[in-house]
Amino acid sequence: MAPGLDFVDLQSLSVAVHHCRLCPLGHSRTKAVPGVGAATARIMIVGEAPGQNEDQQGEPFVGAAGKLLDQLLKGIGLSRPDVFITNILKCRPPGNRDPLPLEVQACSPYLDHQQKLIQPEVILLLGRHALARLLPGYDSISRLHGKVIVKDGVTYIPIYHPAAALYNSFLMGPLEQDFKAVKAHLDRMEERRRATAVAAMPAAKPEEQLTLFG
Ligand code: SF4
Numbered sequence: 001m002a003p004g005l006d007f008v009d010l011q012s013l014s015v016a017v018h019h020c021r022l023c024p025l026g027h028s029r030t031k032a033v034p035g036v037g038a039a040t041a042r043i044m045i046v047g048e049a050p051g052q053n054e055d056q057q058g059e060p061f062v063g064a065a066g067k068l069l070d071q072l073l074k075g076i077g078l079s080r081p082d083v084f085i086t087n088i089l090k091c092r093p094p095g096n097r098d099p100l101p102l103e104v105q106a107c108s109p110y111l112d113h114q115q116k117l118i119q120p121e122v123i124l125l126l127g128r129h130a131l132a133r134l135l136p137g138y139d140s141i142s143r144l145h146g147k148v149i150v151k152d153g154v155t156y157i158p159i160y161h162p163a164a165a166l167y168n169s170f171l172m173g174p175l176e177q178d179f180k181a182v183k184a185h186l187d188r189m190e191e192r193r194r195a196t197a198v199a200a201m202p203a204a205k206p207e208e209q210l211t212l213f214g
Pocket of ligand 1 (some may be wrong): 020024121
């Protein structure tokens with residue numbers, strides 16, 4: 001981890017990203033894109049890197065892929081305020097090329113700290129680069145998409161990147177299925193939470209039972 005990188009909140013992290021020059025992308029970007037969403041978000045979404053629109057506006061997923069992401073979230077009863085969205089790289093690689101290992105390594109403290117500060121219940125990994133960054137050594141996105149993976153106490157669901165589905169229409173069906181898998185997981189967690197709450201309720205005392213029934 002780069003020395004001196006420690007953050008008490010998402011705001012201070014965001015300020016640091018806007019001033020960051022830890023890799024060459026800090027000199028070629030228009031705007032850095034730290035991420036958006038609440039520190040209390042239950043779901044964190046991690047993509048690859050800002051594209052042209054994101055680089056111009058300083059927000060993640062604002063182009064066509066962002067619109068598709070919004071539709072998919074809406075389809076499972078969620079919207080942007082329910083999630084925290086970011087990327088493994090906070091600055092745009094020129095020409096939207098793949099992230100370089102050196103850039104991914106330089107930028108990783110930001111993502112690690114975002115994860116620590118938010119402590120989401122589930123992290124959606126959008127595409128192969130996010131999968132390789134957070135679950136290194138695991139299988140390919142084509143094999144793992146839609147599956148729930150727990151590692152070191154953190155729950156991940158790899159899914160296809162919406163941009164990939166826009167370029168390859170045959171991925172649109174699997175992407176929709178992936179979001180159904182996300183919904184099923186969230187529903188299971190909700191059921192578990194309710195069951196735990198009911199189990200934690202104190203049993204009624206005998207005199208309360210008499211009052212209830214007598
Ligand atoms: S990509 Fe990450 S490490 Fe590189 S300059 Fe931007 S914020 Fe810093």
